Amino acid sequence: MLRMNTTLRPMSCAARRGAARALSKAAQDYAVTPYRLxxxxxxxxxxxxxxxxxxxxxxxxxxxxxxxxxNGEEAFDHHLVGVQSVLRSWGAPEYMTNAALFHSIYGTEGFQGFALPLHHRPEIADLIGPRAERLAWIFCMVDRHSVDRTILAPWALDPSVYVHKPPSFFARPELGGFEIPLRTYDEWLDFLALSLADWLEQVEGTANKEVPLPVGEGLLWELGQAWGYRRHAYAKMAELLGERGPPWGRQNAPRMYAEIFAREPQSSRSFVQPLTPPMSQSAIDARNALKYAHMAYDVA
Incomplete structure (x- = not known):
């Protein structure tokens, strides 16, 4: 089992400097840099x-x-630490920053280069806490379009709707599309904060290069196109967190969103990609299964 050791020996100066570098990677002159640092x-x-x-x-x-x-420009573990640092810069509580550090641990819709087997869930929960692990697990399992439907619904800004009946997300098609009922309105807002922090940490770096498709030939994004990924959903997340989010994110999330997207060049601002392209052959197969599940000649 992975357990937190609460009796750590004091760190040497060199080790402390190394850990500080790991906390917030020094990167190029992006708008996210002060948040990473x-x-x-x-x-x-x-x-x-x-x-x-x-x-x-x-x-x-x-x-x-x-x-x-x-998908960004640096090693994956640096991205995880970067998202943790972004949420710390917002003043988020420890369960949120722990979730950030492990938010892609089981593989996600957008990143399937590595996935820790799910039978390790109890160990990860023991390490970072059950609340943090659950947020990370949802992040890994979820079909992001099902998240966006809860955000872009006309009633999303009315707290009376989700406070009394929190929404449900759904798992990715290749995982079976099972329902993921959220426990509380606050869990929904926490998940939106984690999702927004994840994208704001990487979008400028990702947009500054061409990104190849993970399966097959061609490009996932041409230069600059990453800015348009889930454009309307991320804008709505920032708005929702600004109006209804937890106190630690109410000013910080929309402010960072504005600072990051102010860097987007005019040339890409009309590009919108609402859905995550399939990132694996299993995702392609699952989407094709759904696409061709109902043919005209299937009707009795």
């Missing part, structure tokens, strides 16, 4: 986070090979 935090706060993260980051890297590349 948690620029507003004091040195003592950064040192405390580095101490706390020593085991978490070590365990994360055991399960996510550093050689894997994410």
């Amino acid at each position: 948690i620029a507003h935090a004091s040195e003592s706060q950064r040192a405390a986070w580095a101490e706390r993260d020593l085991i978490l980051h070590s365990e994360m890297r055991k399960h996510v090979p550093a050689a894997l590349k994410h």
Whole structure:
């Protein structure tokens, strides 16, 4: 079992500096950089986070090979730490920042280069806490279009709708499309915050290059097109979090969204890609199965 050790020996100065670098990677001059660096935090706060993260980051890297590349420009484990840093810069609680660090651990709709087998769920929950693990699990299982339907619904800004009856998401088709009922309105908002932080951390870097399809020939995104991925949904997430989100995200999430997307060039602002392209052969097969499930001649 993976367990947090609460009796860590004090870190050496060199180890503390290394952990601080891992907390927030120095990258190119992107709008996200101050968030990755948690620029507003004091040195003592950064040192405390580095101490706390020593085991978490070590365990994360055991399960996510550093050689894997994410859709962005840097190693996948750096992206995970980057999302953790973004949420810390927003003032998010620990269960959210822990979820961020493991948000793709089981593979996701958008990243299937690595997936920890699901029988490890209890171990991950033991390591980061059940609430954080559940958010990470949902992030990995979910069909993102089912998330976007809850966001873009006309009643999404009316809290009376989801407060009393939280919405459901659905799993990716290749996983069976099972229902994922959310437990509370707050869990829905937490998931939106995690989703938005994940994309804001990587979108500018991803948009600055061509991204090949993970299966087959051709490009997933031409230069600049990543800006348009789920464009309306991410804009709505920022709006929802600004109006209805938890206190720690109510100003920070929409402000960061505005800062990041202010960097988008005019040339890509009309491009919209509402759905995630299939990232594996199993995803292609599942979508084809749904597409061709009802033919005209099937009717009795």
